[in-house]
Amino acid sequence: GAVVSQHPSRVICKSGTSVKIECRSLDFQATTMFWYRQFPKQSLMLMATSNEGSKATYEQGVEKDKFLINHASLTLSTLTVTSAHPEDSSFYICSARGLGQRNSPLHFGNGTRLTVT
Amino acid sequence: KQEVTQIPAALSVPEGENLVLNCSFTDSAIYNLQWFRQDPGKGLTSLLLIQSSQREQTSGRLNASLDKSSGRSTLYIAASQPGDSATYLCAVRRGGADGLTFGKGTHLIIQP
Numbered sequence: 424g425a426v427v428s429q430h431p432s433r434v435i436c437k438s439g440t441s442v443k444i445e446c447r448s449l450d451f452q453a454t455t456m457f458w459y460r461q462f463p464k465q466s467l468m469l470m471a472t473s474n475e476g477s478k479a480t481y482e483q484g485v486e487k488d489k490f491l492i493n494h495a496s497l498t499l500s501t502l503t504v505t506s507a508h509p510e511d512s513s514f515y516i517c518s519a520r521g522l523g524q525r526n527s528p529l530h531f532g533n534g535t536r537l538t539v540t
Numbered sequence: 541k542q543e544v545t546q547i548p549a550a551l552s553v554p555e556g557e558n559l560v561l562n563c564s565f566t567d568s569a570i571y572n573l574q575w576f577r578q579d580p581g582k583g584l585t586s587l588l589l590i591q592s593s594q595r596e597q598t599s600g601r602l603n604a605s606l607d608k609s610s611g612r613s614t615l616y617i618a619a620s621q622p623g624d625s626a627t628y629l630c631a632v633r634r635g636g637a638d639g640l641t642f643g644k645g646t647h648l649i650i651q652p
Contacts, residue, residue: 429583457639466544467629469639516583518639525636526591528574533583 426450427519429532436507437540444502444535446517452497453519457529458490461514473500507539542567546630546643554651555622561615561646563630568611570632574640575604575615577626584629588615620650 426449436442446456455474459467471487473479473494481487489511491503500519504511516534520527543566553559563573572591576584588597588604590613596605603616617624627647631640 455637459639459642464644466642466644467631467640469641472637472639518584526572528586528589529633529640530586531576531584534581536581 425519425521425524425527425530427453427517427530427532429517429535431535432533433536433538435538435540438508439506441503441505442507442537444504444515444517444537446500446502446519446532448498448519448521451519451521451524453500454497454522455520456494456500457518457520458492458500458502459516459518461516461534467516470502504537507537509539512537512539542570542632542634542641544630544632544641544643546628546646548646549644550647550649552649552651553620555620557620558616558618559620559648561617561628561630561648563613563615563643565611565613565632565641567634568608569634570608571635571638573604573606573613573630573632575602575613576629576631578629578645579626587628622650622652624648625650 428447430445458470461467470485471479471481479492494500518529518531547562574589575587590606601618606613627645629645631642
């Protein structure tokens with residue numbers, strides 16, 4: 424149980440374009456989804472927290488207008504990197520938590536490797 | 541601001557050895573602590589979750605301990621195998637509704 428699917432696993436885009444990453448909970452309803460990114464040799468850093476039907480809460484230093492998060496349903500959250508630049512190249516990964524799962528392990532997708540050329 | 545440190549950053553040992561990975565965190569007011577493994581280019585696999593009221597958790601050859609007051613956790617791997625080679629991440633959660641704060645990980649190589 425608690426499977427999180429993330430798509431695509433890899434994406435290469437040109438500078439200035441936008442990229443959408445999807446995170447789906449396959450066998451549970453994800454009331455909360457978390458988005459992280461990981462630069463080489465660095466730890467995973469929380470970018471934002473999204474609750475279904477509400478606006479996302481962004482961590483300090485993360486531009487909400489650049490990283491658009493939508494969590495319109497209980498099984499899908501999307502992260503759109505707008506006007507991507509080479510410095511946005513990173514590993515993006517989501518995790519999800521369901522109702523009543525506060526004491527349960529957080530489960531993660533397999534991540535998306537974004538390369539901006 | 542919570543900071544999580546993992547020592548050592550890298551470790552290479554022969555197969556069969558028992559080993560200990562260390563994790564420390566600066567703010568002891570945590571909700572729980574979770575250990576993960578990450579394989580190259582892959583997502584995270586949850587290994588063990590320790591609630592703030594617990595002292596340890598065990599799963600197979602893995603045992604994780606938590607000393608919340610001193611801000612420390614250890615992951616003990618018994619009888620290591622080449623398949624254990626991966627990066628091991630420690631992460632803490634401040635509250636039940638919060639995301640995780642991660643360490644940089646320990647890159648583990650088990651030599652056949």
